[in-house]
Amino acid sequence: MSIHEIFAALENSALGLSIAQSSVLFPWIECVHVLSVAATIGMVFVMDFRLLGWGAHRSSAQKLMAELLPYTWGAFAVAAVSGFLLFSSAATSYAANIAFQLKFVGLLFAAINMLIFHFVGARGIMRWDEDKRPPAAARIAGTVSIICWVFVIAAGRWIGFTG
Amino acid sequence: MLGLHQWVTPAVQTIHILAITVIMSAVLLTDLRAIGWIGRDVSTRQFSARYLPWMGITLLILLLSGAVLVTSEPQRSLGNQMFWLKMGLLLCAVALTAAIHWPILRREDFWQQPGRRIALRTLAVASLGTWIAIIFAGRWIAYSAR
Numbered sequence: 599m600s601i602h603e604i605f606a607a608l609e610n611s612a613l614g615l616s617i618a619q620s621s622v623l624f625p626w627i628e629c630v631h632v633l634s635v636a637a638t639i640g641m642v643f644v645m646d647f648r649l650l651g652w653g654a655h656r657s658s659a660q661k662l663m664a665e666l667l668p669y670t671w672g673a674f675a676v677a678a679v680s681g682f683l684l685f686s687s688a689a690t691s692y693a694a695n696i697a698f699q700l701k702f703v704g705l706l707f708a709a710i711n712m713l714i715f716h717f718v719g720a721r722g723i724m725r726w727d728e729d730k731r732p733p734a735a736a737r738i739a740g741t742v743s744i745i746c747w748v749f750v751i752a753a754g755r756w757i758g759f760t761g
Numbered sequence: 762m763l764g765l766h767q768w769v770t771p772a773v774q775t776i777h778i779l780a781i782t783v784i785m786s787a788v789l790l791t792d793l794r795a796i797g798w799i800g801r802d803v804s805t806r807q808f809s810a811r812y813l814p815w816m817g818i819t820l821l822i823l824l825l826s827g828a829v830l831v832t833s834e835p836q837r838s839l840g841n842q843m844f845w846l847k848m849g850l851l852l853c854a855v856a857l858t859a860a861i862h863w864p865i866l867r868r869e870d871f872w873q874q875p876g877r878r879i880a881l882r883t884l885a886v887a888s889l890g891t892w893i894a895i896i897f898a899g900r901w902i903a904y905s906a907r
Contacts, residue, residue: 641786
């Protein structure tokens with residue numbers, strides 16, 4: 599089964615069809631998607647701003663991330679599920695949409711940046727945990743993260759304007 | 762006029778959504794702190810001092826970007842009941858936010874007085890619910906009949 603056939607099967611499934619044919623399901627799922635995306639990316643920005651040295655509600659960067667990450671992942675899970683439901687209503691046309699494809703490139707870069715920070719950039723975190731201005735590696739990770747997520751939002755908004 | 766430039770609407774909407782992410786996280790964090798779910802080792806005043814300015818600046822960006830969107834397509838919003846519901850909810854949200862933070866900034870232990878914790882929690886839950894309703898109403902503008 600090719601990827602295209604999988605997407606075609608998805609949009610012709612009971613799930614995809616019921617969302618596409620209902621007049622209220624799509625907007626309601628979209629509401630949940632916008633809310634969960636806003637919560638996810640907003641929390642990520644709070645952590646990024648801390649990495650840039652703009653401060654947060656507590657001084658310890660480690661404690662801040664330990665406190666916010668469970669909520670961030672929770673919101674991300676809701677965004678992923680609601681996003682999948684929206685996708686299922688017209689899977690083949692979304693998959694062919696350039697803005698949609700770019701959104702996932704942005705997500706991929708955000709994930710890579712996060713992994714690099716987690717395994718490389720955050721290794722010496724104990725040394726600067728309480729510092730108002732973290733070292734360059736952390737500031738770069740924060741900047742790249744912000745750029746990636748701004749791009750993801752812009753690409754996501756452009757999906758509706760791209761044929 | 763803006764309709765001629767096809768990228769302007771999505772670009773302004775992107776700015777609008779970016780501001781929503783920041784205001785939503787600021788509201789979420791301060792309200793969760795008020796409810797007592799997060800950051801109990803940090804004072805409510807520290808939360809307010811940190812995130813209230815973010816809310817102020819992003820609210821300004823939201824009003825400005827929103828005004829551009831309304832101006833470019835007035836009939837889409839001004840004749841739309843969802844738009845006016847959103848504006849009404851926004852007034853409620855601003856009032857609730859002020860009701861939570863104004864006392865904290867004037868007197869740090871205001872909400873610690875006996876019997877006031879439950880009032881603070883109620884305000885925080887109402888605030889969170891109202892901001893979520895604003896996001897929902899905003900999305901429904903696109904689907905609501907004029």
